[in-house]
Amino acid sequence: MQSENGKYAIETKNLSIFYGAFEAVKDVDLQIEKQKITAIIGPSGCGKSTLLRAFNRMNDFVVTSHVKGEILMHGTNLYGRGIDPVEVRRRIGMVFQKPNPFPKSIYENIAWGARINGFKGDMDELVEASLRGAALWDEVKDKLKESAYALSGGQQQRLCIARTIAIQPEIILMDEPASALDPISTLRIEELMQELKKNYTIIIVTHNMQQAARVSDYTAMMMLYEDTRSGTVIEFDATNRIFTNPKDKRTEDYVTGRFG
Amino acid sequence: MKEEALKIKTVDVKSFRQVDLKKKTRVGESLIQILLFMAGVLSIFTTIAIVYELGKEAMLFFGDPDVTLVKFFTMTRWQPGIGQYGIAALVSATLTTSFIAILIALPLGLASAVYLSEYASPKARGVLKPVLEILAGIPTVVYGYFALLFVTPILKTIFEDRIQVYNMLSAGLVMGIMILPLIASMSEDALSAVPRALREGAYAMGATRLETSLQIVVPAALSGIGAAVIVGVSRAVGETMIVAVAAGAGPNFSFNPLDAAETMTGHIARISGGDLSYNTIDYTSLFAIALMLFLVTLVLNLISQWIVNRFREKYE
Structure with missing residues (x-):
């Protein structure tokens, strides 16, 4: 256990996620390595986002949802008794599919999260460091007081990344972070991810196979059980092996585009 | 798959109307356009007609050599029959009762709206919203007697001799209860219209429900709440029955909620109910009050609009 703690940022053990009686995700065992990018790929509706949202307990907002099994972070089960989901989300940040900056100034977008999390230091410094960390500083430094909605989609998404790293999480979850962006903005986000993994562990859900191959170190392939319609991870391995020499025939069909 | 594709191909092009690029007259389109235009014109015309009628009669009042705008705005007694033209005696009561009402209805209405939209389970919302809307359906005369016969006696036990039987506090409080469902329901609509993505963004930052509601959702919904x-x-400001029943039946320049005083609307209702002869100063004065009422509402609307534009946080 101790040695694992050193290597892995987060692990799932026999994790199943339910919406009411429906088992959306079944029996997932994943070990997410620290300071690496892990991609979750698979066809639509196979439970990729549901799995991702289990890590920071965003599924809690769906009243009927519940989990079986464990998600362990430093040996602590995030779904254990007495665990505060608010604190979980503070340590596991999230970037969404569509950029969702707050309807506040660029500066406030970053300062708000820091403030509610009790940040006492120099706010100007934190804002600048976060914007630099998200490769956005040079583009916005002269208009920090302007609304975040004045930015382009790609800039908004980098602002969302900036506000996430401002509160210093350990893990950043990304739910198709570039699917609403043009190719150039997508490239910038991907480059940024390579920078970010020096300090953070990243888990990304993506529909874009090339993106998974380009950016990730590990890939988890998800697929539906035909009979129960539950999603599960059918193969989890280093990304280059998943894309060049997968063990599972279904993975091969999917990554080579022969699927469906 | 292939069979289906073939089937689609067999549909005969001749089954459709012949394509003809010439411009045609579409009677239905023109007709509906005229009808919709008329509907718009009607509502604008009604407003103009009301303002015209008010203005015309009010001009007769201000045309009286004894009445001056200075007297109208600076005197503190209202009794046109004996040369007292101080509208302030009526405006003060309107402002006091309305202020008390908003003081009650805004925080409570906003709190209920936040509860309904951010905290309540779908089940609780399903029960509470209809109840709230029933509250909005109670006739105002019922509210008036509720103020006079239920609220005032309670206030009597608190303030004892300092409060009069007819008083602005009781009327204002009950008026607040009356507009509470309106503010709650409209604010709830505005809060619910804030995209879910914004809430999720806030929660993902480690925000609590309260922080998300008050610091992200409410500011984003401010234009709707302002409305x-x-x-x-x-x-x-326009409410008549509650103040007529519970606030008092005589103009009184006072901002003390414990005093009896008559609002602009209450005064119009009482005076016009009696035997009032045409073209007397008492008669034309009513139109001057109504015009003033119009003006007060307009000014309050402009102020609210300004506040909303100043503080709202625009998404999109």
Whole structure:
């Protein structure tokens, strides 16, 4: 256990996620390595986002949802008794599919999260460091007081990344972070991810196979059980092996585009 | 798959109307356009007609050599029959009762709206919203007697001799209860319209429900909440029955909620109910009050609008 703690940022053990009686995700065992990018790929509706949202307990907002099994972070089960989901989300940040900056100034977008999390230091410094960390500083430094909605989609998404790293999480979850962006903005986000993994562990859900191959170190392939319609991870391995020499025939069909 | 594709191909092009690029007259389109235009014109015309009628009669009042705008705005007694033209005696009561009403209805209405939209389970919302809307359906005369016969006696036990039987506090409080459902319901609509993505963004930052509600959702919904307040204020300023029954039956320049005083609307209702002869100063003075009422509502609307534009946080 101790040695694992050193290597892995987060692990799932026999994790199943339910919406009411429906088992959306079944029996997932994943070990997410620290300071690496892990991609979750698979066809639509196979439970990729549901799995991702289990890590920071965003599924809690769906009243009927519940989990079986464990998600362990430093040996602590995030779904254990007495665990505060608010604190979980503070340590596991999230970037969404569509950029969702707050309807506040660029500066406030970053300062708000820091403030509610009790940040006492120099706010100007934190804002600048976060914007630099998200490769956005040079583009916005002269208009920090302007609304975040004045930015382009790609800039908004980098602002969302900036506000996430401002509160210093350990893990950043990304739910198709570039699917609403043009190719150039997508490239910038991907480059940024390579920078970010020096300090953070990243888990990304993506529909874009090339993106998974380009950016990730590990890939988890998800697929539906035909009979129960539950999603599960059918193969989890280093990304280059998943894309060049997968063990599972279904993975091969999917990554080579022969699927469906 | 292939069979289906073939089937689609067999549909005969001749089954459709012949394509003809020439311009055609579409009677239905023109007709509906005229009808919709008429509907718009009608509502604008009604407003103009009301303002015209008010203005015309009010001009007769201001045309009286004894009445001056200076007297109208600076005197503190209202009794046109004996040369007292101080509208302030009526405006003070309207402002006091409306202010008390908003003081009650805004925080409570907003709190209920936040509860309904951010905290309540779908089940609780399913029960509470209809109840709230029933509250909005109670006739105002019932509210008036509720104020006079239920609220005032309670206030009597608190303030004892300092409060009069007819008083602005009781009327204002009950008026607040009356507009509460309106403000709650409209604000709830505005809060619910804030995209879910914004809430998720806040929660993902480690925000609590309260922080998300008050610091992200409410500011984003401020324009809708502002609209609710504008409608609420207008209802309060224009409300007649509650103040006529419970606030008092005589103009009194006072901002003390414990005093009896008559609002602009209450005064119009009482005076016009009696035997009032045409073209007397008492008669034309009513139109001057109504015009003033119009003006007060307009000014309050402009102020609310300004506040909303100043503080709202625009998404999109």
